[in-house]
Amino acid sequence: MGVPDDTAPAPALHPFLRDRWSTRLFDANHRLDDGALAQLLEAARWSPSAGNSQPWAFLVTRRGDAAHRRFVATLSRGNTSWVPAASAVLVSAYRAGDDEDPSLTYSDYAAYDLGQSVAHLTVQAQSMGLHVHQFAGFDHDAVTEAFAVPPAWKVTTGIAIGRRLDDISGADPSLREREERPRVRKEFAEFVFGERFGEPVVLD
Secondary structure, eight states, rough: OOOSSSSSSTTSSSHHHTTTTOOSSSSSTTTOOOOHHHHHHHHHHTSGGGGGGOOEEEEEEEEHHHHHHHHHTTBBBTTTTTTTGGEEEEEEEEEOOOOSTTBBOOOOHHHHHHHHHHHHHHHHHTTTOEEEEEOBBOOHHHHHHHOOOOTTEEEEEEEEEBBBOOOOTSSHHHHHHHSSSSSOOOOOTTTTTSSTTTOOOOOO
């Protein structure tokens, strides 16, 4: 896990949130079975959505299958060193337009709802001893074409899922250095406001 210091999340947070870590050091020997994958997707399925529209979709690729090979071919150079080792990579998409006329907006909240579904999946993964790392570094147009994604849908992120390496001492030094960086987040004063935007709210 990352280097502990005073920038780490408060202990009062639930451990599934406090200990979440977007690892780049996946165990390339770990396999994600159908049962575990179904649990993760079930968590996404039961996340909130505006008007119960559930405007999300996931492409499923698992290390070693043809879909995974097609997806890996679209990765940006910076992600080729770690993404392929993950047990599975999901590709998220949301319904952006109407099936008949993709230029018509489907919902103002579809992208927000997709984010919620992935957040639920991430917490479920943490509860199962799995790690999730979301990323955007791949050719979205190439994935859209390779997986025949309809025009009304917008490919959004990759979601690498697997087990973190138990022993990272032999890992690529550049990946290990990033893995060991302290976790840092903005202070409340930078994003939690009261009387007007930009004016921090005071919390005891």
